Structure formats: C-alpha cells, structure tokens
Amino acid sequence: MKEIIWEPQLSGFATCKEFVEEFQPGEKDLVLTNEYIYQPYFGAMNLKCAVLCQEKYGAGEPTDVMTEEIMKDAAKTGCERIIAIGGGTVIDIAKVLAVAGDESIDELYDMAPNLPKRRKLVIIPTTCGTGSEVTNIAILNRTRLGTKMGLVGPAMYADDAVLIPQLLETLPFGVFATSSIDALVHAVESSLSPKATPYTKLFGYKAIEMIIRGYQTIVKEGREARIGLLNDFLIASNYAGLAFGTAGCAAVHAMSYPLGGKYHVPHGESNYAMFTGVLKNYMEIRQDGEIAVMNEYLSNLLGCGTEEVYDRLEDLLNQILPKKALHEYGVTEEDLKEFTTSVMQTQGRLMGNNFVPLDEARVYKIYKELY
C-alpha cells in the first residue's frame, strides 16, 4: 500500500522575481498562462521564453478541443520545458503538454496511464484549490462524451511545484471561494477514502482545519480578511493535493462532473452542490470507522454536536459560496437519470474510493435529494 506519493520537488518564493532568479525561464521554455496573470507579474521582466495565453483558445474549464489547439501551437515552439502559471485550467492543459506528441486527446486517454514524458514541467498555481501542482491528473471536458474525465499517468507529475502567494493577491472573491471549497472537498474525500493512510490524513485533516478556521475568520472579519490568509490557503490547498494525490477523491467529484460538464458550473461550485448530500448518504449506510473520526474532528472545529456537523458546515460554507439546488443550474429530472448512468459508466476510478460503496440506486437518490 502506498503511504504517500510526493513526486514533484516543492519550492516556495515570496515573489515572482525570486522564482525567475532561481528557475531562469529562457528560450527553451514555454509559459502557459493567462494574460491578466502574466502581464502584471512577469511582463516587465521581458523573459525570453515563449508565452501562450490559454484564454485565447476559449473560456472556462479545459475541453479536449481547446487542449488540442494549444498542443498544436506548443509543438511549434520546440520547447523542452513547460511552465504553467495559472489556475486549474492552465495547469491541467500544461500536464497534457508534458506528455503530448502527435496524438489526439482521445488517443492519449486510450494510452493512459502509459503516457511518455516528453517535456519537463514546472507548475505554479494561482488559485488555492486544485492542489494540482502535486498530482498526476488532468481533468478535461471530453465534449464528444459529454462529461469530464481524468487523464492520469505518472509522466504527468510536475518536476517542480512552486508556491508564490503573491500571485493570489488579485484573485477575485468568487474564484477564491470555489477553489478553496474544492480544496476542502479534496481533504475530506481523501481522508474518508479506503486508500487513506496516516500520512495522507496528516495532510488532509490539517488542510480541513486551516480552511475551516480561515472561513470562520472571513465570516467574522469580512471578505478582505482573506488577503492575510492567502498563504495559509495556498498551503492548505497543497496539503489537500498531497492527500488526494495518493488517497484519491471520490463520489463528490464523480457526481459533480456531469453537472460541470453539461451546465458549465465551476468545479468547486459543482462539488459543493454534491458535498454534504454525499456525506449524509455515507452516514445512512455506515456510522463508524473514519467517518466517525471525521465528524468528531468537524464538531470540534465547528463547535457543535457530531449529529449536526454537515448542517453547520453548510451554514459556514453558505456564507462563502451559497449552495444551489441542482434545478437552479437548469438541471432537469431527465438529467438525473442521465447523470446517474454517466457516473456509473465513466467514473469508476473515483467511485472506487468511496467511504462505502454507492450503487446506482443510491447515486440516483443523492441526485434526487439535491435536485
């Protein structure tokens, strides 16, 4: 049993300037980023590397189509190292660039996990949610299949993960909210996973504490209070990434993918729509084991009894990001059956990490309850 996988080297810098001095981006490098991030922090440095701005290839979360276009332009640069500076979309596409040759995205999915490492990879996250800088998975919307799926392979680990809290200073509150809730879900799902170990739980539970304490401060002192907490949230997101990188995510992610794929709901928000609904259903099936440990831990953080932790957690999270019922996203009753089938057929990788097995009837029941 794998206790913990910690593949990329991890570096931290207070400023982008310090990163550039250490990593020396040059002619053999390709930076994949967004203009609004690159210009203010790196623009004046006149780096010699090639730069591709992801938003020029389409808005929103990464699709197979968008990624294939970027693969073509990246190949033209002849780069040997990819430097990703951005949120989940940029990072996920950069991971594909590290393994991409002439294949289509569908062919890469067929080859996975035996993907070749074709370029070095440096990842610098600019949100506090994905933890993706330390994992080997990219989530793409496979538009031809109509759902999001993970592309996974050892070659997709970054060589270097770099944390620069300065880059989060301009993060809008909405992105802060959805990305940090995603990190909280990573920490909770990985800690309840049958693949959790004392090492993954060390990082997972600490991330839960840091995120909940941070939210409590923000609720008490106002949204601007997050600025002083950005380094904590960036580290918590990284901890959660280390935890789920080994122990995996589960039903919350699996069930959120059809919603995100069809209705373009941001990843963290679609996770939040499923989060406590899944936990409550775990509890209907089994009340002892790790879920009892988790509930006790949450009750201490939230200052409530263990029987009401999910409701009190939701009260707190609703002040950061209001939860919506599925029909508010445009989901129809017909979709619920379609989503259930999609989860059972395409999300086996994640559903294998559930705290207790969830069958098709249970998945449908959860969707119904959240509808």
Ligand SMILES: [Fe+2]
């Ligand atoms: Fe996630």
